[in-house]
Amino acid sequence: MALLIVIYLAFISLGLPDGVLGSVWPVMQQSLGLPFWSAGLIGATSSIGTVASALSSYRMTQRFGTGRVTLVSVAMTAIALFGFSFASTLPVLMLWAVPLGLGAGSVDSALNNYVALHYEARHMNWLHSFWGLGASAGPAVMGLSLTLQWGYRNGYRVLGLMQTLQVIVLIASLALWTDPKGKRTAQDYPSQQKGTLRHKALPFALLSFFLYCALEVSTGLWAVSYLVQVKQLLPSDAAFYGSLFFLGITAGRMASGFISYRLGNVQMIFLGLLLCLISIIALFLSSLTFAGFSLLLLGLGCAPIFPSLIHQTPRNFGPESSQRIIGLQMASAYVGSTVTPPLFGLVGSFIGLQWMPLLQGGILMLLVASSITLVLLTRNKEFSV
Numbered sequence: 001m002a003l004l005i006v007i008y009l010a011f012i013s014l015g016l017p018d019g020v021l022g023s024v025w026p027v028m029q030q031s032l033g034l035p036f037w038s039a040g041l042i043g044a045t046s047s048i049g050t051v052a053s054a055l056s057s058y059r060m061t062q063r064f065g066t067g068r069v070t071l072v073s074v075a076m077t078a079i080a081l082f083g084f085s086f087a088s089t090l091p092v093l094m095l096w097a098v099p100l101g102l103g104a105g106s107v108d109s110a111l112n113n114y115v116a117l118h119y120e121a122r123h124m125n126w127l128h129s130f131w132g133l134g135a136s137a138g139p140a141v142m143g144l145s146l147t148l149q150w151g152y153r154n155g156y157r158v159l160g161l162m163q164t165l166q167v168i169v170l171i172a173s174l175a176l177w178t179d180p181k182g183k184r185t186a187q188d189y190p191s192q193q194k195g196t197l198r199h200k201a202l203p204f205a206l207l208s209f210f211l212y213c214a215l216e217v218s219t220g221l222w223a224v225s226y227l228v229q230v231k232q233l234l235p236s237d238a239a240f241y242g243s244l245f246f247l248g249i250t251a252g253r254m255a256s257g258f259i260s261y262r263l264g265n266v267q268m269i270f271l272g273l274l275l276c277l278i279s280i281i282a283l284f285l286s287s288l289t290f291a292g293f294s295l296l297l298l299g300l301g302c303a304p305i306f307p308s309l310i311h312q313t314p315r316n317f318g319p320e321s322s323q324r325i326i327g328l329q330m331a332s333a334y335v336g337s338t339v340t341p342p343l344f345g346l347v348g349s350f351i352g353l354q355w356m357p358l359l360q361g362g363i364l365m366l367l368v369a370s371s372i373t374l375v376l377l378t379r380n381k382e383f384s385v
Contacts, residue, residue: 003176004123006169010111011127013074013166015134016159017081017100019246022221023139023239024152026228031152036225038090040345043221045094047338049101050108054330057109058323066110067177071170076103078163085156101334109330112310113323121265121311125257128307132250132299135220136243137162143239199317201377202325204370205309206332211367212305214336215276215360219245219302222344223295226353231291241292248299256304265312266375268304273368275301280364284357316378 021028025039053060053073060069076099083096115124138159145155224242227233233241256268263271279298283291313329314322340363344356 002173004119006173006176007111007115008127008130009166009169010070010074010107011130012134012137013077013163014104014107014111015131015136015246016138016162017077017104018135018138019220019242020081020138020142020156020159023224023242024142024146024155025221026225026235026238027146027152032088032090034090035349037342037345037349039221040342041090042093042097043217043341044338046097046101046104047217047334047341049098050105050334051101051331051338053102053105054109054327054334055105057106057327057330060106061110061113061323065177066114067170067174069110070107071167071174073103073107074163074170075167076100078160078167081156081160081163085153085160105330105334109323109327112330113326116311116314116322116326117319121260121308122257124307124311125253125260125304129250129253129257129303132246132253132303136246136250139239139243139246143236143243146236146239201316201374202328204374204377205313205316205325206329207370208309208367208374209306209329209333210336211363211370212302212309212336213333214340215363215367216249216302216306217337218340218344218356218360218363219295219298221341222348222353222356225348226356227292229348229352230354230356233292238292241295244293245295245299248296248301249303250299252300252303253307256307259304265308265315268308269371272301272303272305272308273364273371276305276364277301277361280357280360283360316374 021039021042028034029036029039057069064072080096080098080100080103083099084093087093087096111127112124115127119127141158141162142152142155145158146152220242223245224235224238227238227241228235231238252272260268276298279294279301282294282297286294310326310329313326317325344353344359347353347355347359
């Protein structure tokens with residue numbers, strides 16, 4: 001139980017930096033005199049670091065264990081957040097984005113695989129709701145800092161201090177990262193089953209993660225700018241609505257933990273996709289007030305998709321291969337995170353952000369098609385975990 005509590009806290013710290021840049025970018029851009037699209041470069045740089053660390057997560061976890069990987073990763077994000085608070089140029093911001101990304105990839109893969117193997121679906125959803133709690137807290141802290149006239153730099157410093165507290169908790173709890181029940185941990189599984197890497201369903205599993213993160217990250221980074229430029233909201237109000245997206249993810253995953261008692265992973269995925277479709281239509285067509293709240297609905301739709309896909313991984317490909325496959329899935333997810341921020345930024349610069357919901361809709365339709373194909377290829381071959 002003590003280890004599970006530490007994992008819950010680690011998921012909060014994992015989400016804390018994720019929505020911050022998008023929520024504060026209208027203010028940062030004006031303050032630093034940077035081009036509108038440069039937020040995409042910063043986000044892409046962070047994602048490249050995350051892809052690299054996700055691809056190395058299998059070996060890192062085997063060598064150092066999940067506890068030490070988690071500790072070092074959170075420490076790197078804390079240092080990066082302090083670095084952002086002092087940066088004044090685009091190259092320096094991109095430099096600090098590297099440890100921010102490196103700190104996310106390995107811990108994401110290691111923790112997700114550990115939970116997928118050792119805990120029920122409800123814990124996967126609840127743990128990811130704690131990620132959403134962190135992702136909601138980040139923009140909320142930054143919005144509060146702007147409201148109190150502290151400026152965005154002090155907002156980054158407060159977030160850095162929050163991550164530092166988590167580092168202290170992880171140092172104190174390193175001894176908990178053992179396996180007292182005798183279960184095999186992720187690093188104990190053999191690596192010989194390379195045949196799984198040739199599984200016909202694997203490309204669609206990777207594509208699903210790519211598309212999901214493309215949808216989530218594009219929304220988290222550009223939705224506030226969309227509300228400011230297209231819906232004419234004040235930056236402080238738009239930052240609040242932007243936090244509703246992550247709040248929707250948080251609340252939705254908490255609810256999904258209970259719903260998973262009745263629905264399986266696959267049913268949860270398609271329920272989420274349906275809610276995403278409704279919310280994207282509402283974001284594009286609705287009035288000023290409801291446009292902001294449609295981000296809450298979009299967060300609720302996104303909520304069960306990612307944790308359900310991850311929890312299904314050892315059941316689709318086998319527990320012996322799950323760490324390797326989840327590492328590839330995390331890498332694919334962050335490639336999606338890398339590609340879409342500059343794409344949306346370029347589109348916004350040339351034709352305006354008013355078309356953002358249509359791009360989101362296109363990504364969503366591809367995700368639906370990929371998810372259906374994945375289910376069809378694995379429905380009669382589920383492994384026991």
